[in-house]
Amino acid sequence: MAESGKIDPMHQFAIEPLFGTDHWSLGGMNIAFTNSALYMVLAAIVLWVFVIGGMKRELVPGRWQMAVEYMTGFIKNLLIANIGDKGRKYIPYLFSLFMFILLANLLGLLPLGLFGLHPFTFTSHFTATGVLAIMSFSIVLIVGFYKHGLHFFSLFVPHGTPALMVVPLFFIELVSFMVRPFSLGLRLFVAMTAGHVLLKVLAGFVINSANASPMLGLTVGSASFILMIGISALEMLVAVIQAYVFALLTSVYLNDAENLH
Amino acid sequence: MPQIAQIAETYSSQIFWLLVTFGFVFFVIGLGMVPKVQGTADARDAKITGDLDAAKAAFARADEAEADYRVRDTENRAAAQAVMAKAKSDAAKSSEARLAAADAEISDRIAAAEARIQAASQAAMAEIETVAADAARDMVARISGVDASEEAARNAVKAVLAHG
Numbered sequence: 001m002a003e004s005g006k007i008d009p010m011h012q013f014a015i016e017p018l019f020g021t022d023h024w025s026l027g028g029m030n031i032a033f034t035n036s037a038l039y040m041v042l043a044a045i046v047l048w049v050f051v052i053g054g055m056k057r058e059l060v061p062g063r064w065q066m067a068v069e070y071m072t073g074f075i076k077n078l079l080i081a082n083i084g085d086k087g088r089k090y091i092p093y094l095f096s097l098f099m100f101i102l103l104a105n106l107l108g109l110l111p112l113g114l115f116g117l118h119p120f121t122f123t124s125h126f127t128a129t130g131v132l133a134i135m136s137f138s139i140v141l142i143v144g145f146y147k148h149g150l151h152f153f154s155l156f157v158p159h160g161t162p163a164l165m166v167v168p169l170f171f172i173e174l175v176s177f178m179v180r181p182f183s184l185g186l187r188l189f190v191a192m193t194a195g196h197v198l199l200k201v202l203a204g205f206v207i208n209s210a211n212a213s214p215m216l217g218l219t220v221g222s223a224s225f226i227l228m229i230g231i232s233a234l235e236m237l238v239a240v241i242q243a244y245v246f247a248l249l250t251s252v253y254l255n256d257a258e259n260l261h
Numbered sequence: 262m263p264q265i266a267q268i269a270e271t272y273s274s275q276i277f278w279l280l281v282t283f284g285f286v287f288f289v290i291g292l293g294m295v296p297k298v299q300g301t302a303d304a305r306d307a308k309i310t311g312d313l314d315a316a317k318a319a320f321a322r323a324d325e326a327e328a329d330y331r332v333r334d335t336e337n338r339a340a341a342q343a344v345m346a347k348a349k350s351d352a353a354k355s356s357e358a359r360l361a362a363a364d365a366e367i368s369d370r371i372a373a374a375e376a377r378i379q380a381a382s383q384a385a386m387a388e389i390e391t392v393a394a395d396a397a398r399d400m401v402a403r404i405s406g407v408d409a410s411e412e413a414a415r416n417a418v419k420a421v422l423a424h425g
Contacts (some may be wrong), residue, residue: 013262015267026273029277031274037282040278040281043282044286054298065298069302072298091295093287127272131276131280132279
């Protein structure tokens, strides 16, 4: 919260170095361990603990093993539905991607503010989502050119294109292809940012209206609070859906690289 | 907006820590652990499919065995009926043959008996003739005193006997 008494809904996205590590650097680049990095580490650890619970490898699974196998099976089915049997080899990458984003989204929604902590959603930073998007896009390019060589460019000319339209269509398809990493990264960043801003704005309404007068607090404040409850539920849905969309689009793009048309 | 306002100071730290943490997630969890988890699930699916297939095969074998049993049952019944029919006809034939043999023997015996009876009656007739001829000679001798020849007496008797 700002000292001025105003509530800044963007303050939650501020990155702050923790534990006095702001002078850490690598090759002249600052690599301070920030609150964002802390949540990345937390997401990785939570995911690690989650998957360890699925490593019992029993024939008849317990609940935890069942949950982990459900997630891997979900990713497997997603890949097989989009790419076919050749998609199985992307299970490790897509599972990592989906679960990492999902846990980042969900950890950022934890009501840790109740304990005086500041939850942080690193997927609301395009520096983070951009890296993930570029990673997926690079894999698509590498797989595409490795498997099909220059023939990969035929992806930009759909079957049955009249000869006259080949050149214009090639450029249109090329642009739509090159936009993919941006749309992939920005979609996640925008969705997470917007949801968190909305929640903070409504929280500001509750606090400011209650401070202004009891009457306003009871009307505007309570209405905003009820809205917040609904939007919090919606945000949990968005957290899952955005992780799913990221994974789904990655698998769709991988299908282009794997199977062309 | 801190995402844009802070980008110059924080992008390197963001990218570095994201690569470190996602690298851990991908190499340790994604490559190290997920294939084992998925392998367990795949092995279970394979086992379930295998067991179901085995059960189906066992069902098919059971059906086959039953069909086989039915075929053999019908065959056995047919064979048993054939054996029974053969036994019946054999028994009928042998009893017929024995009946025929018995018939033949009986008719033989009857023929022999008839022959004996005829012989006996002929002998008796001859005796009667002789006795009758003797008696006729006796009567002739007593009545007329003529000693009729044996031959004449016999012819006379024969003539009378032939007339009844």
